[in-house]
Structures are given as structure tokens and as C-alpha cells.
Amino acid sequence: MLERVQPTLILAPSALDSHPDHRSAGRLTQRALQRFSGSTAVRYWIVHGGEGWPSPRALLPGIPLTPAPLARPLAPAAFELTPAEEDRKLSALEAYPTQLRVIAPFLLAFVRTSELFSLRADLAAPQPPAR
Numbered sequence: 001m002l003e004r005v006q007p008t009l010i011l012a013p014s015a016l017d018s019h020p021d022h023r024s025a026g027r028l029t030q031r032a033l034q035r036f037s038g039s040t041a042v043r044y045w046i047v048h049g050g051e052g053w054p055s056p057r058a059l060l061p062g063i064p065l066t067p068a069p070l071a072r073p074l075a076p077a078a079f080e081l082t083p084a085e086e087d088r089k090l091s092a093l094e095a096y097p098t099q100l101r102v103i104a105p106f107l108l109a110f111v112r113t114s115e116l117f118s119l120r121a122d123l124a125a126p127q128p129p130a131r
Contacts, residue, residue, distance in 0.1 A: 002036040010042045015122035016070045019048040026121045043117040046071045047110075059108035061086045065116055074118035081113055 010033070013019075015026035026044060033042065049068020061083070067076045081089070090111045093100065100107060 002032060002038065006038050007040050010040055012042065012044055012121065014044040014046045014071065014074065014118060016074065017046045017048050018050070018070060022047060030121050043119065044121040045117050054109040057105040057109045059111055061111050063112055064114040065110065065112040067116055071116065071118060074120050076116040076118045078114040078116055081115060086111055086113065
């Protein structure tokens with residue numbers, strides 16, 4: 001698919017995300033990119049980034065999202081949102097009332113002035129020492 005579409009940007013969850021589905025999607029993206037002969041920018045994000053994150057868990061537009069504890073080794077960067085983009089993000093979340101009924105404080109905590117991303121999905125596995 002990547003060869004056919006030749007994307008210029010791929011967005012994917014990080015393999016460090018604590019949710020198993022997100023983690024697997026991040027690993028799948030990394031594997032697919034190993035076989036891809038094209039060139040594309042890749043940005044990874046974390047949703048389930050550690051106990052109590054994001055904090056505070058509430059709708060608090062106008063403040064930035066702080067890095068997830070699990071993302072610290074990846075040196076996440078911020079993409080600043082305008083107030084109108086924050087409003088659109090809230091509208092998008094409101095389109096999922098069943099999820100909001102269950103985890104509203106968690107989801108609404110992502111309506112902030114910034115989106116965080118990393119150029120890396122996870123840390124490289126340690127290499128065995130050379131002999």
C-alpha cells in the first residue's frame with residue numbers, strides 16, 4: 001500500500017503507548033516502513049502515556065498538553081493549535097457520546113493548545129556487545 005500511495009506524511013501511535021492496540025499499530029507502522037523504499041515523514045503520538053496522564057483530567061482549553069511519562073525518552077515536540085482548532089477538537093470528541101459517557105475526563109484532557117508528537121516510535125532495542 002505504501003508503495004502505491006507514496007504518502008508524504010504518516011501519523012501513527014507510538015510503540016511505547018501502554019494500550020496494546022496502539023502499541024501494536026505503532027510496531028506495524030515501523031515494520032511497514034522498513035520495507036518501504038520511498039521517503040516520507042513520520043510522526044508518532046501517545047494516548048495512553050502513563051498513570052494519571054494527561055493531567056489534570058478535565059476540559060481545560062487554553063493550556064498546553066504536557067509530555068506523557070512514557071514519551072520522555074522520545075523527546076516529544078509540540079504542534080501548537082489555534083483556539084479554533086481546539087474548538088474543532090472538542091467538537092470531534094463530542095461526536096462520540098458513548099465514549100464520553102465512560103471516559104470523558106480522560107478524553108477531554110486532550111483538548112489543549114498543543115499536540116505532542118515524536119519522530120521516533122520507541123527506543124531502539126539494545127544491541128548485543130560486539131565480539
